[in-house]
Amino acid sequence: MEPGPDRVSSVIEGVLERFRRMVRSIGAKRGLVDADLDEVIQDVRIRLWQASKRGKPLEELGSSYLYQVATTAALEVLRRRRTHGADRSVDVHDRPDLPSTTWSPLDDVEGSELAAQIDAALQTIAIDRRVAVRMHLAGYDRDDISRALGWTDARTRNLLYRGLEDLRHRLTAMGVTPRRGGR
The missing domain is CATH 1.10.1900 (c-terminal domain of poly(a) binding protein)
Structure with missing residues (x-):
């Protein structure tokens, strides 16, 4: 058996x-x-x-x-x-700097807070720049933004470049800076 x-x-x-x-x-x-x-x-x-x-x-x-x-x-x-x-x-165990691939509730809260800070910073920039930056952040490329808004490529590039620069300055002034090595 x-x-x-x-x-x-x-x-x-x-x-x-x-x-x-x-x-x-x-x-x-x-x-x-x-x-x-x-x-x-x-x-x-x-x-x-x-x-x-x-x-x-x-x-x-x-x-x-x-x-x-x-x-x-x-x-x-x-x-x-x-x-x-x-x-x-x-x-x-030899690489403690590897980022976690799981999303935690804390990440959700931090993501919501960051989105609110970005939205607040966007509200302070000129309307044309704000529209271009919002579309860019939504995933549209420059050609799509130009076509959707009826702008020339040069105008779109200029507004997007300056709008992103304004957004960076506003966020830095608010104490929001990029994380090093994380998501």
Whole structure:
């Protein structure tokens, strides 16, 4: 009778716990970073599961078998990285300056406040410049603005350039400056 999946999983986790340091050191010797080492451990876990399906008694596995499995798993991770052009992994713990890709409620509040500040600053510039800048901020390019408003390209360029300059000065005077390295 074959042992149940829960029993196999617990045996695999026990084997991994006994040999985790060895498995990680094998990957580290090959230049893998923490994220890659976690992938090696997962690969070893899969290989142990497959061995159990073939009838290999996991409780009796020795260090030489695990060394061979871990080495094969580490080499497979390296091959996959090279195949996909990602042979240079960067550990995110070594890069604390990476910006977050998730949007938080604080970001929503800050975005709303910034939009209100931009709107207030826009209200203080000349109407033609304000219209050109609002359209620009809405995503229209200069040609679209010219066509929509019936202006020449030179007039649109001039009003947009001066309007953006006015907006920058007003925002700076309000204490609103660009963030460095963030969104």
